[in-house]
Amino acid sequence: MRRAILHIAQPSEAGVARVVTDLAAGQCANGDQVIVACPVTGTLWWTAARRGARVVQWDAVRSPGPALAREIAGVRRIVDMVRPDVVHLHSAKAGLAGRLAIRGRLPTVYQPHAWSFDAVSAALRTVAVQWERAGARWAHQVVCVSDGERAHGVAVGIRSRYTVVRNGVDLAWCGPPDASSREAARCRLGVRVTGPLAVCVARLCRQKGQDVLLDAWAELEKRMPQARLVLVGGGPDQSALAARASPTVGFAGAVADPRDWYIAADVVVLASRWEAGMALAPMEAMACSRPVVVTDVPGAREVLPPRHVPFAVVPLEDSAALAAAMARLLTDPVTSRALGEEAQAHIRCHYDVRRVVEHMYTVYGEARRVWATGRTA
Missing domain, CATH: 3.40.50.2000 (Glycogen Phosphorylase B;)
Structure with missing residues (x-):
């Protein structure tokens, strides 16, 4: 079955960009329609396109602030245009704007790539934890990359349907170096x-x-x-x-x-x-x-x-x-x-990235099943 998978990501560089690019490439190779929404700055824009994904512009900055309302509206516009079967939100800003825009109306997967409350000052930590607890009801699956990350979320009271999918590596790209x-x-x-x-x-x-x-x-x-x-x-x-x-x-x-x-x-x-x-x-x-x-x-x-x-x-x-x-x-x-x-x-x-791609299909299937029942976390 050919799926329409929408990845929404901010940041659009470094590790998150590599994870999204590898997922998009594997899903494209399996015949899926893959759309990546991200800022035009950073590497994700062109690496995802080079690997076969359709890339659309989502203007977003890392930190929450005055631009949040526009970022939420941008997510709604992209979702209306793409009409995906599943939405995969990557990192804290996409998790914030995406969940506020979609509010569980589509099968939604949220992958924190590190919890938002670890990245803020002590004064904002309580607010960030409260948001993650509240926002969990609009994610049909939360993907953590380690048991430690999952335990960290549970410890602060984030109740959700968690799945651990450890990161993988493109082994062809990392081919073994020779002696010289x-x-x-x-x-x-x-x-x-x-x-x-x-x-x-x-x-x-x-x-x-x-x-x-x-x-x-x-x-x-x-x-x-x-x-x-x-x-x-x-x-x-x-x-x-x-x-x-x-x-x-x-x-x-x-x-x-x-x-x-x-x-x-x-x-x-x-x-x-x-x-x-x-x-x-x-x-x-x-x-x-x-x-x-x-x-x-x-x-x-x-x-x-x-x-x-x-x-x-x-x-x-x-x-x-x-x-x-x-x-x-x-x-x-x-x-x-x-x-x-x-x-x-x-x-x-x-840690072959191909295993990550296959595991993520199971996550998407579970997100769709939970969404179809109308249940929330």
């Missing part, structure tokens, strides 16, 4: 580094914790002055981070395809303060046979091979622990290489 590819990737990127290289692929913002990473790097470079760190991504904190970074830290800006950066690295690190289970970047890095260091956000341990946890997971906002974990891998290439190979096998065995 690290140097070849550095050459393609113009990175003239002969010593150890750590890479962070993430939006430059408070969530991703690059400020903590720079504190850790200041400690590490005292022990390893030949090591280099590159932050790959753009974002609102770029100027502030660049102002405090040492000369051993580089800024690559936002990139549409980070694969060469994973391959060029000796370790890939992410110092997040919160995540939707686990960010896509460490999974992609592991698929490229690179060891990772991540903070202990809810669900982060779920996608790691068990032997990796002592090497890979550090406490939140603990710059000393982060520095020690990076140094341990950067100074021990034998262990680092073994962990990377084990991580690659683990991701290829358990």
Whole structure:
């Protein structure tokens, strides 16, 4: 049965864009009519179109504010034009505007990609939690990417029909690098580094914790002055981070395809303060046979091979622990290489994005069934 699937997304870059693009590509390959509504800025607009989806403009900004009424009206207009069989809302803003616009009148799937109340100040947290509790009645399925993310929602009283669908990786895109590819990737990127290289692929913002990473790097470079760190991504904190970074830290800006950066690295690190289970970047890095260091956000341990946890997971906002974990891998290439190979096998065995696409059809079917009964959460 050919379905009309409408994805609505804000943000339209980084991990969310990759998740939506991979879903849209898989659904298009299965013969579905896939529509992606998103801002024209960011990478999602053209990557989804290149993979076969119909892309329509939805003007939306990240934070709620005066534009919300216009954003809600935009969702209504798009839904009336597309007439989808199911609507899949991605991230907090699409979840807000989309649920207020549709109000359960169509089968609706909401995927937070990290809960909204983790991204706001303490003063706004109560309001954000109250909204997520209220808005749950207009989602026929809520998709979390880890058991930890689901438990986090349940703990604050969000009652809904949850399904855990862990992120997947496009294994063809992450194809195993050959023995010389690290140097070849550095050459393609113009990175003239002969010593150890750590890479962070993430939006430059408070969530991703690059400020903590720079504190850790200041400690590490005292022990390893030949090591280099590159932050790959753009974002609102770029100027502030660049102002405090040492000369051993580089800024690559936002990139549409980070694969060469994973391959060029000796370790890939992410110092997040919160995540939707686990960010896509460490999974992609592991698929490229690179060891990772991540903070202990809810669900982060779920996608790691068990032997990796002592090497890979550090406490939140603990710059000393982060520095020690990076140094341990950067100074021990034998262990680092073994962990990377084990991580690659683990991701290829358990986290193929094609499984995500198939699982999501089950979610859509359940959303349609619940919608047809007229029940709410």
